[in-house]
Amino acid sequence: MRLKSLGSQIILPPRERNIIPELVSLLVLDFDGVLTDDRVYVNQHGEETVAAHRGDGMGIAQVKKAGIEVIILSKEKNPVVKARADKLGIPVYQGIDEKGPELISILADRGISSESVVYLGNDINDLPCFSLVGLAAAVADSHPLVIEKAQLVLSKNGGHGAVRELCDLLLEKN
Amino acid sequence: MRLKSLGSQIILPPRERNIIPELVSLLVLDFDGVLTDDRVYVNQHGEETVAAHRGDGMGIAQVKKAGIEVIILSKEKNPVVKARADKLGIPVYQGIDEKGPELISILADRGISSESVVYLGNDINDLPCFSLVGLAAAVADSHPLVIEKAQLVLSKNGGHGAVRELCDLLLEKN
Amino acid sequence: MRLKSLGSQIILPPRERNIIPELVSLLVLDFDGVLTDDRVYVNQHGEETVAAHRGDGMGIAQVKKAGIEVIILSKEKNPVVKARADKLGIPVYQGIDEKGPELISILADRGISSESVVYLGNDINDLPCFSLVGLAAAVADSHPLVIEKAQLVLSKNGGHGAVRELCDLLLEKN
Amino acid sequence: MRLKSLGSQIILPPRERNIIPELVSLLVLDFDGVLTDDRVYVNQHGEETVAAHRGDGMGIAQVKKAGIEVIILSKEKNPVVKARADKLGIPVYQGIDEKGPELISILADRGISSESVVYLGNDINDLPCFSLVGLAAAVADSHPLVIEKAQLVLSKNGGHGAVRELCDLLLEKN
Numbered sequence: 001m002r003l004k005s006l007g008s009q010i011i012l013p014p015r016e017r018n019i020i021p022e023l024v025s026l027l028v029l030d031f032d033g034v035l036t037d038d039r040v041y042v043n044q045h046g047e048e049t050v051a052a053h054r055g056d057g058m059g060i061a062q063v064k065k066a067g068i069e070v071i072i073l074s075k076e077k078n079p080v081v082k083a084r085a086d087k088l089g090i091p092v093y094q095g096i097d098e099k100g101p102e103l104i105s106i107l108a109d110r111g112i113s114s115e116s117v118v119y120l121g122n123d124i125n126d127l128p129c130f131s132l133v134g135l136a137a138a139v140a141d142s143h144p145l146v147i148e149k150a151q152l153v154l155s156k157n158g159g160h161g162a163v164r165e166l167c168d169l170l171l172e173k174n
Numbered sequence: 175m176r177l178k179s180l181g182s183q184i185i186l187p188p189r190e191r192n193i194i195p196e197l198v199s200l201l202v203l204d205f206d207g208v209l210t211d212d213r214v215y216v217n218q219h220g221e222e223t224v225a226a227h228r229g230d231g232m233g234i235a236q237v238k239k240a241g242i243e244v245i246i247l248s249k250e251k252n253p254v255v256k257a258r259a260d261k262l263g264i265p266v267y268q269g270i271d272e273k274g275p276e277l278i279s280i281l282a283d284r285g286i287s288s289e290s291v292v293y294l295g296n297d298i299n300d301l302p303c304f305s306l307v308g309l310a311a312a313v314a315d316s317h318p319l320v321i322e323k324a325q326l327v328l329s330k331n332g333g334h335g336a337v338r339e340l341c342d343l344l345l346e347k348n
Numbered sequence: 349m350r351l352k353s354l355g356s357q358i359i360l361p362p363r364e365r366n367i368i369p370e371l372v373s374l375l376v377l378d379f380d381g382v383l384t385d386d387r388v389y390v391n392q393h394g395e396e397t398v399a400a401h402r403g404d405g406m407g408i409a410q411v412k413k414a415g416i417e418v419i420i421l422s423k424e425k426n427p428v429v430k431a432r433a434d435k436l437g438i439p440v441y442q443g444i445d446e447k448g449p450e451l452i453s454i455l456a457d458r459g460i461s462s463e464s465v466v467y468l469g470n471d472i473n474d475l476p477c478f479s480l481v482g483l484a485a486a487v488a489d490s491h492p493l494v495i496e497k498a499q500l501v502l503s504k505n506g507g508h509g510a511v512r513e514l515c516d517l518l519l520e521k522n
Numbered sequence: 523m524r525l526k527s528l529g530s531q532i533i534l535p536p537r538e539r540n541i542i543p544e545l546v547s548l549l550v551l552d553f554d555g556v557l558t559d560d561r562v563y564v565n566q567h568g569e570e571t572v573a574a575h576r577g578d579g580m581g582i583a584q585v586k587k588a589g590i591e592v593i594i595l596s597k598e599k600n601p602v603v604k605a606r607a608d609k610l611g612i613p614v615y616q617g618i619d620e621k622g623p624e625l626i627s628i629l630a631d632r633g634i635s636s637e638s639v640v641y642l643g644n645d646i647n648d649l650p651c652f653s654l655v656g657l658a659a660a661v662a663d664s665h666p667l668v669i670e671k672a673q674l675v676l677s678k679n680g681g682h683g684a685v686r687e688l689c690d691l692l693l694e695k696n
Contacts, residue, residue: 032576033576033577038575038576038577038683039573039574039575039576039681039682040573040574040575040576041215041563041571041572041573041574042571042572042573042574042602042605042606042609043569043570043571043602043605044569044570044571044600044601044602044605045601045605046605046606046608046609047217047218048217048218049215049216049217049218049223049571050215050216051213051214051215051216052213052214052215052216053212053213053214054206054207054212054213054214054250054297055207055212055296055297055317058297058298058299076576078218079218079219080216080217080218083216083217083218083219083220084216084220086220087216087220122577123576123577123580124580125580143577143686159213160213161212164317215389221391221392222391222392223389223390223391223392223397224389224390225387225388225389225390226387226388226389226390227386227387227388228380228381228386228387228388228424228471229381229386229470229471229491232471232472232473252392253392253393254390254391254392257390257391257392257393257394258390258394260394261390261394333387334387335386338491389563395565395566396565396566397563397564397565397566397571398563398564399561399562399563399564400561400562400563400564401560401561401562402554402555402560402561402562402598402645403555403560403645403665406645406646406647426566427566427567428564428565428566431564431565431566431567431568432564432568434568435564435568507561508561509560512665
């Protein structure tokens, strides 16, 4: 289902709330395009900067307080991913070319059952994780194939509050 | 009430102008999401940059000239908040986790009555201040709960002229 | 008159083209909000960065080639204004608090008649120049008072091609 | 033809797919306005930064894997162009004032026939290349003259996934 931007109204229609797992123990976030708008600022020396969202940070803090673990799973190798993860105080798995096997290994290591995992992605390399989790979600401006496969498409774009929107939905339910 | 973007027309409908206090002595601004678009640019070393708005700066200068004090009240600890405040020439209270008690203490210290205070926020940690002031205002792209509780919702987004819009409204009335 | 974004069609309706002076010898550009989107990126050390537009740069180069002088007239003192002017290869007058008297003095020094001058602005401190020139133009996202006073309101926003749009109109006519 | 943003649906109508050459051997990309949103971030020292798109990078990687060469052809001299090209792992020809002759020479050197070349541009200095290739494409926010001359106008803007959109179209066909 695709959420619409509803301003101050209730975000998820009541009869659709069962899409959110009863018990969420882990929220897995892709980095570029999810915690950012998928853009990268490159300077003359090739150094990279990305634009994150303070509201997303507040949502992640609330979700963690509520006992849900949050991690970043990213293909990107640049240290900018870890720099943001450190500020958010969450673990990061980066430079991951095959996200599916990596996620399976993470869940096994932590003894987490897949039904209690929520994954938020935006591009085709996130698709292998979609079938491994309890809820596969996508930001509003995801790649068309990701929109097609996601169980839940948020109303907000990556880097513009999509993570916060998902955190609010999880907190409302859990 | 929620303002609409009206281009070159009068911004606030005449009968709604009584929402602005007769005498405004202090304008309190949240930082991220109000003086910025709530985004933070993070580089490889974790250093932060934010995007402020020159038009907001001009509005703040006009409001100060008209005798209204302006301060920033922010949860964020990063020195980027003070850097912008210094350019604007206004005091900053940052790293504030509980904004309500802090605002009460600021008003007491300065001997300012709450009815003459205007507060502009965008996120849930601004809500405790809403009941402590004469006018509780929100930028257009605030969190849904903030939109719901604000007495006045501006037509412009944070970091894109919302502060200027509020300054214009204060100057029009005072 | 207010231009609409017309894609690949002719931009200025034929009967409105007489709004452009027959002979343009000088194009005066405000900086923030005209050559930029009025935003300023501030880092932890208070250093400023602005976002200019390559397409604007190409328009300015064409206009100069056609024999029209281009200058920047800005209130802002920060060296970022000169940095961009240098790249564009045009003179800059910055730190100007009263733009009206400064423009009068510039025109006198250069022996330029006011009717041949086009001014592009976005905020209230540009208004004193509007009555001193042959064509007073404003970017689409100008302050409401500037929209009201401008003879020509471009279809594009500052920092997003408004300067290029004006350059194209001047070249079409001259 | 002009593509519309169609979300998760098939992007190019089936009967229009013959606009894509049967065999594409080279994809030529302009830089500013194509791999970026045509904006340039300038700091106090005149150093430049641009905003590229991770999704574009993923599209370029896929296209290369499929055996299509990708190069950048840019007027801009600033080292930021090469910095991004290096990250993408593609050759760059920059500081090119006359793109037409340069492209002819590139094709001759590599022994590539013009019908198998796709060119993606956004501004008037790209026009001389349009008649030299098998498919002349433009980003959605190109200059009006470029929109007019392009055989294919993408639904996405430069720096916001236009390159990825074109890569997806090439992969779908080839």
